[in-house]
Amino acid sequence: MKKIYMGNLPFSATEDEIKDLVGQYGNVHSVALITDRETGRPRGFGFVEVDDDALQAAIQALDGFEMDGRALRVNEAQPREPRGGGGGGGGGGRW
Numbered sequence: 001m002k003k004i005y006m007g008n009l010p011f012s013a014t015e016d017e018i019k020d021l022v023g024q025y026g027n028v029h030s031v032a033l034i035t036d037r038e039t040g041r042p043r044g045f046g047f048v049e050v051d052d053d054a055l056q057a058a059i060q061a062l063d064g065f066e067m068d069g070r071a072l073r074v075n076e077a078q079p080r081e082p083r084g085g086g087g088g089g090g091g092g093g094r095w
Contacts, residue, residue, distance in 0.1 A: 001029055002055040003077035007045040009033070010068035018048060025061055026054020047077055 006018065015031040022028050033046035050058060055076060063074040 001049050002052050004048045004050060004055065004058060005045065005073075005075055005077040006048060006062070007073035008070050009042070009044050009046060009072065010070050011042045011044060012068060013042070013046075015046075018046065021062065021065075021067070022048050022050060022054075022058050025050075025058035027051045028054075 004022065006022075009018070013033065015033055018031045018033065019028045022031075027050065029049040029051075031046065031048050034043045035041060036043055048058075059074050059076065062072055065072045065074070
């Protein structure tokens with residue numbers, strides 16, 4: 001299984017619409033549209049898991065594809081860079 005990144009999605013896009021769109025090029029295992037943690041509003045991008053053999057066909061067909069007036073940006077998802085976590089206070093000052 002491979003993961004596709006889809007960006008510049010219309011905010012009205014649903015997981016079912018994306019599954020149907022990508023499903024034209026191969027088997028879709030999952031769709032995750034990312035929402036803002038605080039507001040719950042769509043952030044305009046998501047990830048789709050597909051069979052390995054569907055990856056290139058979907059990317060070639062859908063990168064630049066216009067959906068509701070927006071040109072999609074589609075490529076193979078890259079592993080997330082580890083973020084520096086937590087960090088605590090530095091300090092050193094007087095209080």
